[in-house]
Amino acid sequence: MSEAEFLSTYDPAAYERPALAVDLVLMGVRDGRPGALLLKRTEHPHAGRWALPGGFVGLDETLDAAAERILRDKAGIARAHLEQLYTFGAVERDPRMRIVSVAYLALLPERAFSEALDGMPELSPAVIAVSWAGEAGGPVAALSTGRRAGGEPLGLAFDHADILALAILRLRGKLDYSDVGFALLPEQFTLRQLQDVHEAILGKALNKPAFRRRMLDRGWLEPTGSREGGTSFRPAELYRFRRPR
Amino acid sequence: MSEAEFLSTYDPAAYERPALAVDLVLMGVRDGRPGALLLKRTEHPHAGRWALPGGFVGLDETLDAAAERILRDKAGIARAHLEQLYTFGAVERDPRMRIVSVAYLALLPERAFSEALDGMPELSPAVIAVSWAGEAGGPVAALSTGRRAGGEPLGLAFDHADILALAILRLRGKLDYSDVGFALLPEQFTLRQLQDVHEAILGKALNKPAFRRRMLDRGWLEPTGSREGGTSFRPAELYRFRRPR
DNA sequence: TTAACTAAGATGCGATACGGATATATGTCA
DNA sequence: TGACATATATCCGTATCGCATCTTAGTTAA
Numbered sequence A, B: 001m002s003e004a005e006f007l008s009t010y011d012p013a014a015y016e017r018p019a020l021a022v023d024l025v026l027m028g029v030r031d032g033r034p035g036a037l038l039l040k041r042t043e044h045p046h047a048g049r050w051a052l053p054g055g056f057v058g059l060d061e062t063l064d065a066a067a068e069r070i071l072r073d074k075a076g077i078a079r080a081h082l083e084q085l086y087t088f089g090a091v092e093r094d095p096r097m098r099i100v101s102v103a104y105l106a107l108l109p110e111r112a113f114s115e116a117l118d119g120m121p122e123l124s125p126a127v128i129a130v131s132w133a134g135e136a137g138g139p140v141a142a143l144s145t146g147r148r149a150g151g152e153p154l155g156l157a158f159d160h161a162d163i164l165a166l167a168i169l170r171l172r173g174k175l176d177y178s179d180v181g182f183a184l185l186p187e188q189f190t191l192r193q194l195q196d197v198h199e200a201i202l203g204k205a206l207n208k209p210a211f212r213r214r215m216l217d218r219g220w221l222e223p224t225g226s227r228e229g230g231t232s233f234r235p236a237e238l239y240r241f242r243r244p245r
Numbered sequence C: 001t002t003a004a005c006t007a008a009g010a011t012g013c014g015a016t017a018c019g020g021a022t023a024t025a026t027g028t029c030a
Numbered sequence D: 001t002g003a004c005a006t007a008t009a010t011c012c013g014t015a016t017c018g019c020a021t022c023t024t025a026g027t028t029a030a
Helices: A004-008 A063-075 A110-119 A160-175 A180-184 A191-202 A208-218 B004-008 B063-075 B110-119 B160-175 B180-184 B191-202 B208-218
Strands: A019-030 A033-040 A054-056 A081-088 A099-107 A123-130 A140-144 A221-227 A237-241 B019-030 B033-040 B054-056 B081-088 B099-107 B123-130 B140-144 B221-227 B237-241
Touching: A019 A063, A019 A110, A019 A123, A019 A160, A019 A180, A019 A191, A033 A110, A033 A160, A033 A191, A054 A063, A063 A081, A063 A099, A081 A160, A081 A180, A081 B081, A099 A160, A099 A180, A110 A123, A123 A160, A140 A160, A160 A180, A160 A191, A180 A191, A191 A208, A191 A237, A208 A221, B019 B063, B019 B110, B019 B123, B019 B160, B019 B180, B019 B191, B033 B110, B033 B160, B033 B191, B054 B063, B063 B081, B063 B099, B081 B160, B081 B180, B099 B160, B099 B180, B110 B123, B123 B160, B140 B160, B160 B180, B160 B191, B180 B191, B191 B208, B191 B237, B208 B221
Parallel strands: A019 A099, B019 B099
Antiparallel strands: A019 A033, A019 A054, A033 A123, A081 A099, A123 A140, A221 A237, B019 B033, B019 B054, B033 B123, B081 B099, B123 B140, B221 B237
16 A cells, blocks of 8 residues: 555455454463463364464454454453554464464453353363563463362464463563553452463562552552452452552 | 354355455564655545555465465565554445455665655655653554655544554554564664654654663664764664574 | 773662561451 | 472662763963
8 A cells, every 4th residue: 555556456356355353362360470362273273272362453453453353252251451462474374274373462351361261161261371481481381270280381373372472471571660560450359360471471570669669650540448358367458440540 | 164063064166255355464664763655545445545555365375475466466565564463344444345454564764665655656655743751652643755745644444544543552562572673674673763763653752761771671782883974973782683592 | 112092891879669577557356 | 288489579789871070281371
C-alpha cells in the first residue's frame, strides 16, 4: 500500500494473498506458576499436538476485534487485557496454506483463567516453565498439569512454541515498568499476591521490602482499607490498582 | 488458524480476505534531529500527502523478506537494521480496500540516509519533531526540511502519522537497554556522536559524564585506538560497537 | 615559542534506589 | 495469655546517577 501507481492499477482479486489469522496466548498465573490455555488438535496437521486458540480475521473486522471475538468464542471470556504481540509470517508455518498470524497476548486473572477452563472443556491448562537463565530468558516449555503425570513437556503445533516464548518474554520485559502485572490479579489484592505474580513471571524470587517500596512509591496502589480474610495469621491490607494520572 | 475443525473445512479461496502489506519507517538522525524518508503521493486517495514506502506481501515471501525487498526497491538500501513494529488493522485505514499493514522500523546511519535520498529522487526527508513532554512522549509531527520553508508540518496519508509516532516511541523505549542506537551510527563513532543520537531520539539533553560511564560500563564499546580528525580542538577517541557476549 | 581556546575525558560529591538483614505489629489458635 | 506466622516498618552498606568541576590534548593565532 501507500504507493499510488501500484495500487491504482491493482485489482484486489488479481493476486493471491496470504490468509490472515489471529492467535491468542491466554496467560494466567495459577499456584504461583505462569500458565496458558491450549487446545488439543484432533486433526491433521499436527494432530495430537497443542495449539493456541485462533481464527481468521474477517473483512470488516479490526485485528483487535478479531482477538476479542476469539477470546469470547474460544474461551468464553467477555473481557481481558489484550495486547498485540507480534506478527508471524514464515512461509511454511502452516503446511496447508500461507497463513500470516497476528499473535495477541491475553492476560487473565486467576479467576477468569479457571472459569474459562470450566466453561470450555476443550481448553487445557499448561504450565509455562521458565528457567530464569539470565535477563534474556532461557528456553520456554509448556508443561502438562495433569494430576497423574504433570510436568511433561507438551508438543506444540505450528510455530506456537515460538509465540508462547515471545509472550512470556514480552510480559517479563514490561512487568516492572508497565501495569500489565495488575491484569493478572483480581480487582483487590495484597502486596504479597502482587509479588507472587511478579515472581512467577520472572521465574525468580524478589526482595520483599524493596518490592513493597517500589510498588508503593509508584503511586499506582490505592489502599482499600479492608483486609484479606481466612488467614490464621496477620491479614494483609488489600489494595486496588489505580490507573496512573 | 490452529483450530482443526474450522480449517479442515476451510476453502482457501472461499472467503474474501484482507490484503496484507508492509510499510517501512526509514529513520535516521541528521544534524542532530531524527528524520524519516517519505514519498509524496501523486494520486488518490490522499494525493499530495506524504506516505511511508510500502508494498504488498508476496505469497512466497516472509514478512521480513518483504520488508527487505521494499527497503531495496524503494530506498535503494541493501542492508539496514530492520525490526517489526506493529501491525495496523483498522478496517477503513485505506479507503480503496481492506489492507492490513505490518509496519517495520528501519534504522539508517546518516550516510545511508543521505545516499538513499540521492539515489531515489522520489524520497523526501522529513524531520520528526518530538516534544519531550514526559516519558510517554508527546505529540509527534513530521516537518518539512526544505531550504525555503522548512519546519512546516507535513500532512501524512492514511494512518501513517500513527505509525511514525509509534516508531519514535518504540525507538525511545529501546534506546538505553538495547543496541538500536548503534544502528543509527557509522561503524566507528565517538562518544559524543553516540550521545547526540540518543539526545535526538529522546528529544532532551543528557548528562555527559553519566552517559559516558553508562555506555563504557556496559561493555559494548571497543576503542579503535584511532581518533576523529578535522576538529580544531582535542580529537575524540573512536569506538566500535562490539556485540555483547 | 607560547598563550588562548575548545571540547574531550576524568574526578569528586551529594542524593537516590536497592538488596538484605532485622525488628516490630497484628491477627489466629491452643 | 502466650505461641505462632506473616505483614509491615526500620536500618544500613553499596551501587548508580545527576551535577559541578578539574585536567588533558589538540588547533589556532599572536
